[in-house]
Amino acid sequence: MPEQFEITIVYGTNKPLTVTETATIDTVKLRAMDEFAIPRAEASQYILRAKVDGKEVQLDERLTVEQSKLHPHEKVTLAAGTPYGQR
């Protein structure tokens, strides 16, 4: 059984989310969006960010929780991925 642990999703307020090491970041993002009642149809407009090796980065959605080096109780930011205009 892959290990499960709890992280905290930050989107204005904080909400706990239990994740497995083998879950992809894409899946974690969708579940985080569910927690904040953001429609999954808007998934392409959102990203997850966290500190990895001391540096805050956008998490690669193809990687797993384990590959992304997320750890228990880590705070992960749910944020807009495309807040910029097209011109």
Place this chain on the structure above:
Amino acid sequence: MASVDPTRTPEDESKELVEQEYRLIAGQSEHFGWECRLEDVGDYDIVYVKIMKLEGRTFVLRLECDDYARQAPLATFANPKGWDDPQLKDDVQPEFWPTGASYLSPRGKPHPAMCIRGQREYYEDNWHAGWTNPPARQDRIYELVVNIRHAILDLWA
């Protein structure tokens, strides 16, 4: 039936909306490593957020929230020394803006206009459409501050 408080003005309602957003910003100060202040200037609120770029500059984002949410906040950058010197807190000069090639446009102004949704210049002169009252989730003040922080960290200097 809900009662209407006849003493509540549109300015009161505007400030209440801004203060709700400010509580979210203040609540995440430790997580995002910013400092923030709210100033009530009578008819409206001004939100100040100090954002520090690691091994880089310090920015003081100033959000003038007059007539929010009928219009988006006016986002400017104030003198970082104003964080400790009240006489300089509203000293807004182009030199205090971030610099960079991405999502900053001259737009005929002395300072670069940020191509980031949720702030007034983004919608000015039909540069972009999309501001609504009430604001869309992606346009609320909390999101604006997070997005500007990320642009400062990732794109701007």
